Amino acid sequence: MNYTRDLKEKARKLGADRVGVGDLKDLRDYPTVPPDLLEGFTRGISVGVKLPDPVIDELPDSRPRYAYQYRQANDKLDRISFQLGRFVEKAGARAKSIPASKIADEGHWQSFISHKAVARVAGLGWIGKSLLLINPEYGPRVRWATVLTDLELETGRPVKNKCGGCTKCLEACIVDAFEDSGFENYPRDRSFYFAVDRCARKLEDFADDPEVGSMVCGICIKACPWGTEGGPSA
Numbered sequence: 001m002n003y004t005r006d007l008k009e010k011a012r013k014l015g016a017d018r019v020g021v022g023d024l025k026d027l028r029d030y031p032t033v034p035p036d037l038l039e040g041f042t043r044g045i046s047v048g049v050k051l052p053d054p055v056i057d058e059l060p061d062s063r064p065r066y067a068y069q070y071r072q073a074n075d076k077l078d079r080i081s082f083q084l085g086r087f088v089e090k091a092g093a094r095a096k097s098i099p100a101s102k103i104a105d106e107g108h109w110q111s112f113i114s115h116k117a118v119a120r121v122a123g124l125g126w127i128g129k130s131l132l133l134i135n136p137e138y139g140p141r142v143r144w145a146t147v148l149t150d151l152e153l154e155t156g157r158p159v160k161n162k163c164g165g166c167t168k169c170l171e172a173c174i175v176d177a178f179e180d181s182g183f184e185n186y187p188r189d190r191s192f193y194f195a196v197d198r199c200a201r202k203l204e205d206f207a208d209d210p211e212v213g214s215m216v217c218g219i220c221i222k223a224c225p226w227g228t229e230g231g232p233s234a
Contacts, residue, residue: 003091004154010087011047014080018048018135018142020122023155027121032113038148040094043155044118045147047080049073050138051221053229059222063206067214070143074100077145084147093151100145115144123156130169130178130220131194134162139227140220162232172223175202 004021011019022044032038051073055066077100085095098112116133119125125135132140136159170178177199203215225231 001091003151007045007084007087007153011045011080011084014083015049015076016047016080017050017138018046018119018124020046020119020124020156021153022046022118022121022123024121024148026158027113027117030114030117031110033110037096037112041096041148041150043149043151043153044113044122045081045084045088045149045153046115046119046122046124047077047084047145047147048119048124048135048138048142049076049080051141051143053141056141056218056222057228059218063216063218064211066218067206067212067216070101070214070216070218073143074145077143081145081147085149088147088149088151091151093149095151096148098146098148100143113146113148115146118146119144120158121156123159126159126161126163128161128163128169128224128226129167129180129193130173130224132169132220132224134224134226136162136233137227139224139231141227162226166225168223168225169220172219174217174219175199178220 008019024038024042024044052069055062055069059066081097085097088095102111116127119133120127125133128134128140134140135142167180170180175198177195179193203217206212206217207215
């Protein structure tokens with residue numbers, strides 16, 4: 001039985017737009033909550049669901065609709081990752097599904113694990129200057145979730161960063177939260193590149209808006225030319 005092929009096929013049938021497998025050895029010294037989260041696991045299954053183009057293209061006016069679609073995508077990812085976890089367990093292996101959008105460490109505004117870092121080692125894209133995962137086809141217009149497992153699935157290979165000299169996301173940020181930087185891997189300490197507190201305060205403002213009700217912005221996503229009509233392609 002080819003578990004890798006069957007798992008990817010199942011993910012697509014469940015509605016995933018992107019799915020890949022990363023080798024967790026490349027993420028052993030990355031921050032997780034708890035610190036021993038990866039203990040006993042060798043693979044990270046990365047699942048992506050694309051956000052609708054119109055709701056991003058029409059930002060900031062569409063932010064209430066964007067917030068709704070954002071929540072819908074996260075719910076869909078959680079359902080997919082739950083089912084993939086069941087698939088892995090039925091294959092006789094361990095699985096731990098990580099929520100698509102959950103702050104596990106409020107002090108560092110950090111999830112249990114970086115879904116984007118897992119997607120990168122799975123070969124589903126590279127990390128842009130906004131610290132978003134840039135998929136060659138969809139750009140940053142994708143939400144991600146992760147399933148940890150010890151099932152020996154075939155892994156993808158990281159792809160080369162193709163942002164080059166582009167700084168559109170940095171220029172578009174409404175709170176000037178990012179530093180112009182270049183790196184191949186997701187940074188172990190993002191504080192050198194990203195003013196987390198500045199971004200978080202603005203997202204809290206949006207969450208307090210009754211028409212939005214979620215910590216979402218989306219401006220750096222809209223600014224990226226990757227994934228747009230007429231934009232660059234791999």
